[in-house]
Amino acid sequence: MKSKIIEREDLGNEREALDLAAPAVQTGTDDRALKSAKSGKSGKSLSRIVVELAVLLPLTIFGLECLLSAAGVGQQEILQPDPELGCVHIPGKKVTWRLEGFSRDAFSSAGLRDGEHLLNKPKGCYRIALLGDSATEGLQVDMAQTFSRQLDGALAKTFSKKGVSYFEAMNFGCSSYSTGQELLQFKKQVAQYKPDLTIVLLCYGDTLENTLDLSNRAHAEPKPYFYIDAQGKLAQDSSVLLASADKLVPNPLVDFLRSKSCLYGVWTQLNFNWNLTDKLYFRSMRFFQEVGRRMQGKARAIEAPVYAQQDKLKVTQALVTAFNDTAKENGGKFALTLFPDVLAREAGWQYDMRQLKAQGAAEHFDVIDLNPPFRSHWNPSSLFLQYHFSKEGHALVADTLTQYVKSTLADR
Amino acid sequence: MFFLAVMFALYWAFPDRHRKTLLLIGSYVFYMTWKAEYGLLILALTVINFFIGRQIDKQTAGEKRKQILILGLVFNLACLCFFKYANFLIDSLYQCLALGKHVYGFAHFSNSDFSSPALNIILPLGISFFTFEFIHYIVDVYRGSKPVKNFTDFALFASFFPSQIAGPIKRFQDFMHQLEEKPVFKNDLFGEGVFLIMQGFFKKVVLGDNMGAIVALGFNHVANLPLADAWLATAGFTFQIFFDFSGYTDIGRGSALLFGYKVPENFNLPFLAANLTDFWRRWHISLSTWLRDYLFIPMGGNRVAAWKVRRNVFLTMVLGGLWHGAAWHYVIWGAFHGSGLVLSKEWQDLVSKNKTLAALRPSPLWHFSGLALTMFFLFLAGILFRATDLPQALAMAARLLGIGTVGISGAVLESFQRSTLVLTLPLYTLFVVLRSKKAHEFFNASSLTVIKDVWQNSFALRLSACAAVAVIIAGFAPGQLSPFIYFQF
Numbered sequence: 001m002k003s004k005i006i007e008r009e010d011l012g013n014e015r016e017a018l019d020l021a022a023p024a025v026q027t028g029t030d031d032r033a034l035k036s037a038k039s040g041k042s043g044k045s046l047s048r049i050v051v052e053l054a055v056l057l058p059l060t061i062f063g064l065e066c067l068l069s070a071a072g073v074g075q076q077e078i079l080q081p082d083p084e085l086g087c088v089h090i091p092g093k094k095v096t097w098r099l100e101g102f103s104r105d106a107f108s109s110a111g112l113r114d115g116e117h118l119l120n121k122p123k124g125c126y127r128i129a130l131l132g133d134s135a136t137e138g139l140q141v142d143m144a145q146t147f148s149r150q151l152d153g154a155l156a157k158t159f160s161k162k163g164v165s166y167f168e169a170m171n172f173g174c175s176s177y178s179t180g181q182e183l184l185q186f187k188k189q190v191a192q193y194k195p196d197l198t199i200v201l202l203c204y205g206d207t208l209e210n211t212l213d214l215s216n217r218a219h220a221e222p223k224p225y226f227y228i229d230a231q232g233k234l235a236q237d238s239s240v241l242l243a244s245a246d247k248l249v250p251n252p253l254v255d256f257l258r259s260k261s262c263l264y265g266v267w268t269q270l271n272f273n274w275n276l277t278d279k280l281y282f283r284s285m286r287f288f289q290e291v292g293r294r295m296q297g298k299a300r301a302i303e304a305p306v307y308a309q310q311d312k313l314k315v316t317q318a319l320v321t322a323f324n325d326t327a328k329e330n331g332g333k334f335a336l337t338l339f340p341d342v343l344a345r346e347a348g349w350q351y352d353m354r355q356l357k358a359q360g361a362a363e364h365f366d367v368i369d370l371n372p373p374f375r376s377h378w379n380p381s382s383l384f385l386q387y388h389f390s391k392e393g394h395a396l397v398a399d400t401l402t403q404y405v406k407s408t409l410a411d412r
Numbered sequence: 413m414f415f416l417a418v419m420f421a422l423y424w425a426f427p428d429r430h431r432k433t434l435l436l437i438g439s440y441v442f443y444m445t446w447k448a449e450y451g452l453l454i455l456a457l458t459v460i461n462f463f464i465g466r467q468i469d470k471q472t473a474g475e476k477r478k479q480i481l482i483l484g485l486v487f488n489l490a491c492l493c494f495f496k497y498a499n500f501l502i503d504s505l506y507q508c509l510a511l512g513k514h515v516y517g518f519a520h521f522s523n524s525d526f527s528s529p530a531l532n533i534i535l536p537l538g539i540s541f542f543t544f545e546f547i548h549y550i551v552d553v554y555r556g557s558k559p560v561k562n563f564t565d566f567a568l569f570a571s572f573f574p575s576q577i578a579g580p581i582k583r584f585q586d587f588m589h590q591l592e593e594k595p596v597f598k599n600d601l602f603g604e605g606v607f608l609i610m611q612g613f614f615k616k617v618v619l620g621d622n623m624g625a626i627v628a629l630g631f632n633h634v635a636n637l638p639l640a641d642a643w644l645a646t647a648g649f650t651f652q653i654f655f656d657f658s659g660y661t662d663i664g665r666g667s668a669l670l671f672g673y674k675v676p677e678n679f680n681l682p683f684l685a686a687n688l689t690d691f692w693r694r695w696h697i698s699l700s701t702w703l704r705d706y707l708f709i710p711m712g713g714n715r716v717a718a719w720k721v722r723r724n725v726f727l728t729m730v731l732g733g734l735w736h737g738a739a740w741h742y743v744i745w746g747a748f749h750g751s752g753l754v755l756s757k758e759w760q761d762l763v764s765k766n767k768t769l770a771a772l773r774p775s776p777l778w779h780f781s782g783l784a785l786t787m788f789f790l791f792l793a794g795i796l797f798r799a800t801d802l803p804q805a806l807a808m809a810a811r812l813l814g815i816g817t818v819g820i821s822g823a824v825l826e827s828f829q830r831s832t833l834v835l836t837l838p839l840y841t842l843f844v845v846l847r848s849k850k851a852h853e854f855f856n857a858s859s860l861t862v863i864k865d866v867w868q869n870s871f872a873l874r875l876s877a878c879a880a881v882a883v884i885i886a887g888f889a890p891g892q893l894s895p896f897i898y899f900q901f
Contacts, residue, residue: 045871052872060876064883071835073887099891102830266887273891 065262072096072104074265077258078139078175081248084188085181086223086241089113089174090259101140101385110189113137114148114171121194124165128405129172129190129332131182132201135339135388136173145391146171150398155405167405170195178209179319180226180236183326191330197408198327199368199401202316202356203339204349210319211310212237222248226315227307234318239304313352317359324365335366335404337397340374342383366404373400415442419573420670424597431595432564435671439573443537450536453491458570460487461546465559465566468550477554484550492543495536500738538577540735542570544702549584551706557585565591572675574667578660578896580678580698587673595672603874608666610881616659616896618836618888623652625890626831630824631798634807635816641824642811643791648828650787650794653897654682657696660896681844686782688749688756688789703732722757726750736797741805745796752789832888 068074075096079087089111097103108116121127130136130148138146148171155167172190174181182200190198212225222244225237241248257264274281320336327334338353353369360367373396374380383393419438426434444451464484471477493501549569553559560566569587630637630645637645661678668675676698685691692700704713711724726747733746763769772778792809799805811817828834845851867873 049872052870053876056872056876060880064880067884068887071832071888073832098830102827104830262887263883266883270886 061263068262068266069094072098074262074269077265077268078107080255080258081222081250083241083245083248084224085177085184086221086248087174087176093259095139097139100388101390103139103142105143112171113139113143113146113173115143117168117170117193119192121168126167126197126409127193127195128167128169128197128199129186129193129195130169130199130201131177131186131190132173132337133177133203133206134173134175135203136171136201137175138171138173138389138394139175140385140388141391141394145394147389147394147397147401148173150395151401151405154398154402173201176221176223178206178223179316179323180210180224183319183323184224186323186326186330191326194330195327195332197333197335197405198323199335199337200320200323201337201339202320204341204346204352207312207316207349207352211312211315212240214309217304226319227305227310228315228318229305229307234315234322235305235307237305237307313355316352317355320356320359320365321363324363333365333408335368335408336360337368337401338370340370342371342374342380366408368400368404370397370400416667416670423595423671428594432568432591435573436564436568436571439568439571439576442573443571443576446537447534453536454542454571455567457488457491457542457546458567460484461549461570462560462563462566464550465553468553469559481550481554485547488543488546488550492539495533495539497734497738498533504740538579541579541581542576544581544699544706544735545570545584547706548581548702552584560584560588572668572673574664574671574673575675578657578664580661580664580676581702582675582698586676590673598672601669601672605666605669606878608662608669610666610878610885612659612662612664612666613885614659614840614881615655615662617885617890617893619833619840620652620655620659621890621894622831622833622836622888623648623655624894625892626824626827626833627652627798629827631800631804631808633823634804634811636818637808637811637824638819638822639811639814639817640821642808642817644824644828646791646795646808646812649798650790653794653797654679656897683787684783685786686779687760687786688752689760691786691790692749692753699732699735703728707731722754725753725757729753739801741796741799741802744802745793748793748796752793836888 073096075094076099078089078093078095080090082088089107091111092107092109093111094106095103108114110117128151130151136146136148138148143149148169152167152169155169170190170193172182172185174185177185179200179202186198210226212220212227217240220240222240224241227235227237229235258268271285275285276282324334336356338356341349341353344350353371357367357369374383374393377383377396382390383396384390389397415438419435422438423431423434440451440454443454461484464480464487468477468480468484471480549560560569565588566584568591569582569584572582572587575582627645627648630641630648634642658679665675665677678697678699680694680697682691682694685694708724708728711727712720713724714721716724727750729750730743730746733742733744733749736742736745763773792812795805795808795812799808807816
């Protein structure tokens with residue numbers, strides 16, 4: 001039955017096509033006249049399409065921006081290039097995070113995953129600056145559930161100390177940061193807020209990312225790296241940053257799109273996914289980027305410092321020492337928090353933690369070990385999503401830090 | 413999509429006489445990019461079935477024709493069984509032996525005798541679909557249809573890439589008829605094809621995959637699932653599989669239209685079915701009609717005693733379940749649907765005999781009760797389909813009843829509320845409603861005509877709409893795309 005219907009439909013179309021051709025043959029229309037009529041028609045229709053597109057394109061873009069914004073799609077872009085730190089949060093950016101967990105809020109005007117804070121510390125305020133990577137940033141949970149916000153709330157409710165009228169916990173956490181970047185961030189941004197206590201959450205990955213893998217310099221992520229020089233002093237390797245300087249300079253149009261456009265966010269997300277999953281796409285993009293760079297003649301030789309392959313832990317320890325000194329010079333106290341390894345699977349991290357605790361004792365800074373509270377929790381798996389803290393995990397970190405701040409102030 | 417675009421450009425750039433050959437080569441390339449050696453399997457099956465079809469047609473003696481048909485059926489089913497069911501059969505046999513040991517204490521077997529020796533067989537993609545097409549072909553030739561004379565045409569029927577992996581299961585009479593015609597590029601077919609592809613991707617990526625993530629969250633944590641989460645995960649799967657499979661069918665049908673071919677429809681608003689019989693007329697239509705024509709009717713169909721009709725329905729559905737996958741939960745899923753169909757039939761008989769019930773039948777309440785009951789049945793059946801094994805299915809069924817649940821709602825409901833589905837599901841529902849016949853009747857015909865005219869006359873509008881839908885699909889896609897569910901069959 002179906003085949004018969006198809007047959008009839010197709011025959012109908014065929015007949016229609018033949019009928020349309022018939023008058024031209026029967027009336028003997030002049031070919032040239034027909035051609036000029038056709039070209040006139042096609043010219044008109046082309047200009048009509050262009051005019052219609054000129055009207056429809058902005059409408060479509062506007063409609064899409066509204067829809068994507070309402071759905072929180074294309075709002076996962078959180079970083080913009082920075083010539084000193086490699087990247088920083090986009091100030092005031094509305095973010096809808098779905099990669100792991102969920103959150104939907106906006107960065108502050110200073111680019112913090114936090115509410116607004118005054119630059120000048122009010123009298124009687126005890127400021128706690130929390131630095132770290134994505135674990136501190138906490139995009140996987142609502143802002144109110146991050147340990148920074150919970151610490152703020154818990155201290156305000158439960159504790160009052162002579163000379164302290166209120167507490168302010170500030171979340172400076174930023175995805176992808178390692179200890180070296182956090183130290184630079186402290187000098188560039190955090191120090192201005194004059195924190196009384198600076199707590200850095202250190203993860204295993206940080207110790208690996210502070211130094212440059214010398215065999216992979218050409219493909220290294222553009223950010224500051226650190227090393228111990230021949231005199232045994234901590235030094236900064238900015239060669240990768242300088243080599244990518246052209247990518248890190250502000251571009252008003254791109255910065256605007258990155259900050260405001262969901263469509264741009266969709267594109268960057270697609271580009272990222274395709275680069276990860278499609279080898280052909282990845283190689284093509286690399287090829288075109290290389291061609292573009294050569295055509296612009298921007299390939300320039302950067303003088304890179306020469307040093308041996310580094311002991312990653314030693315570099316991290318040197319950075320922590322520098323952090324402790326800098327925080328003290330800024331009039332505050334420094335403390336290090338160690339990311340928990342609940343199942344004790346990371347032998348390297350277990351060793352590093354022991355060394356960092358010993359360093360804390362020797363250099364007189366506090367080390368807050370999150371392992372005991374996490375391991376003694378009745379359901380440790382509920383404290384994490386995939387890699388990051390769940391809301392329960394953030395609550396436990398906040399609880400541990402609250403106890404620490406209480407004891408610190410009680411000793412004061 | 414890249415392959416489709418290249419094939420489309422080449423197809424219409426090639427001269428008429430080479431287009432079928434190009435499509436055939438393209439279909440084999442498409443299949444062999446997955447596993448090259450299995451291209452030879454389709455080729456071998458195609459050659460043998462082509463030959464069997466011709467032999468059946470050549471024979472005048474009924475007995476001889478029947479013998480060749482049986483030979484062909486055994487050959488096709490043996491192939492399917494070997495690739496799809498060998499490990500299942502071996503595993504089931506060993507489980508029976510293990511049970512025997514447990515019950516009867518076969519002392520001479522050691523425990524190690526019962527570890528099933530799985531064969532290293534990779535299931536060829538789409539084997540269930542193209543085997544059914546071959547069976548349909550030889551049976552129809554036996555029943556009197558003219559066999560295909562041109563081998564290229566037959567090979568293209570079997571390997572046509574838009575329907576190669578997961579159907580729809582084509583009928584060779586329809587397809588050959590289209591192959592005989594000279595392919596002509598038609599704007600309306602092209603437009604319809606692009607529309608279907610877009611719709612298919614929207615269903616699959618925006619709705620199906622996002623729903624799949626929520627369903628997976630429920631089924632992966634079935635041990636301590638709250639009540640609302642259990643219901644949401646279960647209901648979600650019924651919709652996920654619809655969006656996934658009907659999305660694939662739309663993409664396949666749309667791709668076929670780009671080359672000027674029509675393949676059969678597979679879905680017709682299945683969730684509007686008010687009873688199970690109606691559901692199977694609307695769901696996976698190409699499979700249900702195949703099962704009807706080549707299983708149910710040869711078993712006697714409706715023209716036998718009432719109890720035999722019920723038996724035939726039940727057995728057809730059990731085998732339909734087994735066709736889906738080589739696992740016991742699929743068999744039980746089929747049996748569950750078979751039992752449902754038998755009960756539905758009994759109920760319909762009862763209603764037609766009872767005057768009070770028959771009088772209630774035309775009422776809207778009756779209709780909506782039927783819709784709700786059918787949906788409820790589908791949710792339960794979905795558990796058997798989605799679960800990785802029987803214990804998981806039983807655990808999920810228990811959570812639905814509130815047994816062993818932890819609280820009322822949890823991560824699954826939270827995840828749904830935060831997903832883009834809260835926006836895209838109503839949008840899709842609105843789209844379906846606006847495209848329905850009733851909506852056309854409801855709205856003022858003249859204003860609809862105006863909209864239709866604007867749409868048809870403005871290329872720029874159609875282009876903008878296509879671009880917008882493409883952006884929506886890309887933007888609303890979850891981080892990780894999952895393969896089509898029916899690719900595993």
